[in-house]
Amino acid sequence: MFDLYKEWNSKINVISRKDMDAFYLHHVLHSLSLARFVKFNPGTRFMDLGCGGGFPGIPLAILLPDTEWTLVDSIGKKIHVVQEISQALGLKNISAFHQRAEDHQSKFHFIVSRAVAPLGDLMRWSRHTFSHKEMNSLPNGLIAYKGGDLTAEIAEIRNSHPMERWSIQEQIPESYFENKFLIYVQK
Numbered sequence: 001m002f003d004l005y006k007e008w009n010s011k012i013n014v015i016s017r018k019d020m021d022a023f024y025l026h027h028v029l030h031s032l033s034l035a036r037f038v039k040f041n042p043g044t045r046f047m048d049l050g051c052g053g054g055f056p057g058i059p060l061a062i063l064l065p066d067t068e069w070t071l072v073d074s075i076g077k078k079i080h081v082v083q084e085i086s087q088a089l090g091l092k093n094i095s096a097f098h099q100r101a102e103d104h105q106s107k108f109h110f111i112v113s114r115a116v117a118p119l120g121d122l123m124r125w126s127r128h129t130f131s132h133k134e135m136n137s138l139p140n141g142l143i144a145y146k147g148g149d150l151t152a153e154i155a156e157i158r159n160s161h162p163m164e165r166w167s168i169q170e171q172i173p174e175s176y177f178e179n180k181f182l183i184y185v186q187k
Helices: 002-011 017-036 057-063 076-088 119-129 151-157
Strands: 045-049 068-073 094-098 110-114 141-147 163-167 180-186
Touching: 002 017, 002 076, 017 057, 017 110, 017 141, 017 180, 045 057, 045 119, 057 068, 057 076, 057 094, 068 076, 076 094, 110 119, 119 141, 119 151, 119 180, 151 163, 151 180
Parallel strands: 045 068, 045 110, 068 094, 110 141
Antiparallel strands: 141 180, 163 180
């Protein structure tokens, strides 16, 4: 996986060049941290909203081969990279679309997003895509990878949606994950 990203990153900047030295910690392990908090059933459908170069979607699709992943980004060259890497890795559970989440019409159990936009925006952009069918112990919703001070973002939506904040560092004791969280917002 690293070699594929290194090659594509030399052509199209999908990951900060300074982050390539910490590729597995900053991108792969960070993406996979979700699996430390929730067990997803086979057939669970996900949208990776604003997938960029494919994080967290590609690592999670590898880890969870019985789930379905739709990766969406408004930047076409990033979707091209996602399609090429998914094909090179032989991933059959990924579809990638060059479009905005607001325009996507499929239904999903979970929307995941990593460093894209404030929680309120993510919920507005994706609310029409949540499936009414529940199939996991965690009710359908948004799971956002976030860092730093989230006080204002959480305050904006706290009264309208049940939510939880999970500390990644509690599950993966690396200093990089200090002040990095997964924010779950029920649909």
